[in-house]
Amino acid sequence: MNEVAELDLSRITPDEERQILSRLLRDDFDAWADQAVRVGHCAHPIRLTGEQHTVEAVTGSVASTFASASLPDEVLYVRCNNRRASWCPSCSSTYQADMWHLLKAGVAGGDKGVPETVSSHPMVFATLTAPSFGAVHASKKPGSKSLRCRPRTRGEVCRHGKSLSCMDIHAEHDPVAGEPFCADCYDYEAHVIWQWWAPELWRxxxxxxxxLIAKCLGVTQKQARRLVRVSFAKVAEYQVRGVVHFHAIRRLAGPPIDENLYPAPLVEVDSTWLGDLTRDAVTSVEFQPPQVSHAAPGALLRFGTQVEARPVHRRAGRDDLSGAIHPETVAAYIAKYSTKSATDLDPGARPTKRHLARIRSTVFRLSELADHTYPPGLPELPNPYWLLGKWAHMLGFRGHFASKSRRYSTTLGRLRSARRRFERAKAFSPDGVVDVAALDRELVDDDTTLVINHWRFVGTGWITAGDAVLAAEASAKTREYDASKRAHGMP
Ligand SMILES: [Zn+2]
Ligand SMILES: [Zn+2]
Ligand SMILES: [Zn+2]
Incomplete structure (x- = not known):
């Protein structure tokens, strides 16, 4: 295995070295390495024992059996599928690629069982932000014309005497970006309460x-569903100020007709119309949160007033003056953000990110206050902030980072099972050639065979630290190789 020959094993402990050597010298090393490749050199794979039977649905006969007993160490490894790059670089990059595929399928079609016609349906790309909780230093946004952070000629100051003006140009990773001008003016409580209820606002x-669509068409909602349906995909992303915003794709379709799951709407509507209604819908949303305590009553929650809803269509160029955006740009943009998490905002807890530390401490303080307000043992008065403290690492955001409606496109689960089939097909194909088109067709449910699983969870992670080092090194090499392939324009 030439992969192993190139590994950098200079920083390992004597124990790990011994474990690596014994792994390399075992007769079943190739089988172990195949397993490691199959899980993409996942950093924390799940270990299972048991077997899987594939049964013909019609006859009930067992077509094949696969058991962990035949594998090295008698365990089957499965990917952790964690989307956070800080936890598993391999699964995170796979997640990002999968997310891109399913978002792209939804906006552009022609892939994963979604027809190309969807790209001509009315579609918008909307960004829903939080309101302001106090002025913060802003980094220069890619493509935006205004460079200076917060130019104020009249030397505005806050009531604590701090300047509210900044003539600097902050790069994207400038540690000052996102920090408030005055931490005493910044409304941390409102920030945390908004973040906690952001999933409710989204809902x-x-x-x-x-x-709103039904109202605009002058029909009931039930009637409207016979004409036009909304499907969506969204991702949540942290802004540098430590609050999430949502990127959402909204697409209109007609109700499914027989085999056609993605027909055009049955009314004459376009992306501009949908964009206007999306903006109206966002600004209409409000929610009165339950009190945290008498000390923190909580104001009415809304989205920020700056709502972007850009039409998506194939004719859009790079700098479309109408603000329209190309489907593939949307998919790539969303997928890029889908693996970020709160830990990426503040790697290594640097002291420069005092702002994030203060958000976290506010989370804990409000969680304690709520525990006093909603005493345990009263089921009729459940504590709506019960788990707030548990989400401190996410700065109080408990929602999904990526989600989509059923009809938007295919699902992550289907992509994953297609990958497993692809990996199996590759292992059994003598020349390593796989019919990808056939596998793509399989994304539509296969009900001719039943797969019966008898798996037992054994644990997570590689059996030894030495195995983990081997997997991590191979994973880094694979990603390096993939990146250089992409840089040279290879598939
Ligand atoms: Zn993993
Ligand atoms: Zn600034
Ligand atoms: Zn102030």
Missing amino acids: RFTIALPR
């Missing part, structure tokens, strides 16, 4: 839009 938005 209300997903209800408001179809309602």
Whole structure:
């Protein structure tokens, strides 16, 4: 295995070295290495024992059996599928690629069982932000014309005497970006309460839009669903100020007709119309949160007033003056953000990110206050902030980072099972050639065979630290290789 020959094993402990050597010298090393490749050199794979039977649905006969007993160490490894790059670089990059595929399938079609016609349906790319909780230093946004952070000629100051003006140009990773001008003016409580209820605001938005569409068409919601349906995909992303915003794709389709799951809407509507309604729906959303305590009553929650809703279509160029955006740009943009997490905002807890530390301490303080307000043992008064403290590492955000409606495109689960089939097909194909088109067709449910699993969870992670080093090194090499392939324009 030439991969192993190139590994950098200079920083390992004597124990790990011994474990690596014994692994390399074992007769079943190739089988172990194949397993490691199959899970993409996942950093924390799940260990299972048991077997899998594939049964013909019609006859009930067992077509094949696969058991962990035949594998090295008698365990089957499965990917951890964690989307966070800081936890598993390999699964995170796979997640990002999968996310890109399914988002792209939804906006552009022609892939994963979604027809190309969807790209001609009315579609918008919307960004829903939080309101302001106090002025913060802003980094220069890619493509934006205004460079200076917060130019104020009249030397505005806050009531604590701090300047509210900044003539600097902050690069994207400038540690000052996102920091408030005055931490005493910044409303940390409102920030945390908004973040905690952001999933509720999002939910209300997903209800408001179809309602508004029906109203605009002058019909009931039930009638409207016979004409036009909204499907969506969204990702949540942290802004540098430590609050999430949502990127959302909204696409209109007609109700499914027989085999066609993605027909055009049955009314004459376009992306501009959908964009206007999306903006109206976002600004209409509000939610009165339950009190944290008498000390923190909580104001009415809304989205920020700056709502972007850009039409998406194939004719859009790079700098479309109408603000329209190309489908593939949207998919790539969203996928890029789908693996970020709160830990990426503040790697290594540097003291420069005092702001994030203060958000976290506010999370803990409000969680304690809520525990006093909603005493345990009263089921009729559940504590709505019960788990707030548990989400401190996410700065109080408990929602999904990526989600989509059923009809948007294919699912991550289907992509994963297609990958497993691809890996199996590759292992059994003598020349390593696989019919990808056939596998793509399989993304539509296969109900001719049943797969019966008898798996037992044994643990997570590689059996020895030495195995983990081997997997991590091979994983880094694979990603390096993939990156250089991409840089040279190879598939
Ligand atoms: Zn993993
Ligand atoms: Zn600044
Ligand atoms: Zn102040």
